[in-house]
Amino acid sequence: MxxxxxxxxxxxxxxxxxxxxxxxxxxxxxxxxxxxxxxxxxxxxxxxxxxxxxxxxxxxxxxxxxxxxxxxxxxxxxxxxxxxxxxxxxxxxxxxxxxxxxxxxxxxxxxxxxxxxxxxxxxEERPLSITEGRCWEIDTEKSILEWRGRKNTGSHRGTIKVSGHLYESNGELRGNIVADMKSIQDLDLEGDPLKTVLESHLNSDDFFFTQLFPTAKFEIVETKNTKVQTLTCPQVVAKGILSIRGVSHSVEVPLLINELDETTISIEMHFDIDRTRWGIIYGSSRFFRHLMYHKVFDIISAQCQLYGVSATPQK
Structure with a gap:
């Protein structure tokens, strides 16, 4: 070799x-x-x-x-x-x-x-082998979405709670992953009074406007296998509709899926989005001038660790 x-x-x-x-x-x-x-x-x-x-x-x-x-x-x-x-x-x-x-x-x-x-x-654990009819509910206690936003003076990172379900259909993985946007938390400002200020700002209409849009959703509509089918590399690319603040766009997300046992799967997702496509334009120099230290980079990075537990098959 x-x-x-x-x-x-x-x-x-x-x-x-x-x-x-x-x-x-x-x-x-x-x-x-x-x-x-x-x-x-x-x-x-x-x-x-x-x-x-x-x-x-x-x-x-x-x-x-x-x-x-x-x-x-x-x-x-x-x-x-x-x-x-x-x-x-x-x-x-x-x-x-x-x-x-x-x-x-x-x-x-x-x-x-x-x-x-x-x-x-x-x-050994093995990549998910799609059959037909199996369904998994996302374990909300173990699963989490981690986010990172950046600006020219540093960055912020935090978490958002997720829920949803996944199922097998026509030889592909389908389903919905729902983010509870009101659960958004910052992690890097722990103990700093600015933590609550930032979290309040993220919930406001400058960013995710959670009072009007309390959830975001990724609906998987198609999946395709990648060339490499191993335990430590994405085996599937999921094409789906990502909805944030009432705006929906098609995105593709690589998924690393392993069967942990007969009833549980784990899914690792890493992706970047341009937030301005979903109407989140605060601090973007594409839309504002003279921002000074209020500049916020357009790209948001997300890492999602999901655990799915077998549930009643979809009808």
């Missing part, structure tokens, strides 16, 4: 198994998270998680010298974990390194013994 260690000494499962039954077996280093290590691992393996920022400190407590014979293994052939670990240890001066590229999954498939509480290949 591109970017992996080219000079790593590789062992097959059978070669490692032979070494493990010798009188002087190598140190077998499991580099997966300790939660995974506790469930399934190679016999006699020790653990130092490659994703831990203190990985090298952890390994120093496991090895006696830089010449110790060490065999590194991670998840499996297609995971970069073993390569990253090999490079770190190699650069740290360890001289007797080997790798089991097949990883714990290849070891299991080959039928060799393992230790741990479950002794089987572990399931």
């Amino acid at each position: 591109k970017g992996q260690a080219r000079d790593a000494r590789e062992l097959s499962c059978s070669e490692l198994n032979t070494l493990l039954i010798n009188e002087s077996p190598p140190i077998v280093l499991d580099i997966l998270p300790p939660e995974h290590y506790s469930k399934v691992r190679l016999p006699s393996a020790v653990n130092a998680c490659i994703f831990d920022a203190k990985f090298l400190d952890l390994t120093r407590d496991l090895f006696t010298t830089l010449d110790d014979p060490i065999v590194i293994y991670g998840a499996g052939q297609e995971s970069y974990d073993w390569s990253v670990a090999w490079k770190k240890l190699h650069h740290a001066g360890y001289t007797n390194l080997s790798v089991l590229k097949a990883g714990v999954e290849g070891w299991l498939v080959a039928g060799y013994p393992v230790d741990g509480s479950e002794k089987k290949i572990q399931k």
Whole structure:
């Protein structure tokens, strides 16, 4: 695989198994998270998680010298974990390194013994696979929209509560995400008297005019898969109608969706909007002159973390 260690000494499962039954077996280093290590691992393996920022400190407590014979293994052939670990240890001066590229999954498939509480290949979270008829209500306690507005003297950030529902229809994700605009809060001015001044201003007709327009809504009308379908990158682009202050415009928003379990999904959204398209023109130099320190940049950034819980299917 591109970017992996080219000079790593590789062992097959059978070669490692032979070494493990010798009188002087190598140190077998499991580099997966300790939660995974506790469930399934190679016999006699020790653990130092490659994703831990203190990985090298952890390994120093496991090895006696830089010449110790060490065999590194991670998840499996297609995971970069073993390569990253090999490079770190190699650069740290360890001289007797080997790798089991097949990883714990290849070891299991080959039928060799393992230790741990479950002794089987572990399931991972997966991108949402659209079927038909499932529906989720947005968990209002866990879900939140974070916003950031900017000006040439700094920025402000805060939160807005969200609700709504999502459902599957014709092989696509649909639904409505509703923002309670009266719940808007500022976070960076906590303890400052200006906090209530800013929040009042955001609720006023200069900005979101929440007395007349208490909610904003994003209605998903179409979704398309992206080219990359992984757990950490947007898998879907949602096209929908964003309504703010009684004005509606079509927007496209990338969605990163994971199934956390059989009943819960998580959705991460990041997007920018030009607020002036929705009639929020306060402090915009496109509409006013001589603003001085009242200038407010036109672009608002939003980050929304949603948690959907299974509900009664839509009719």
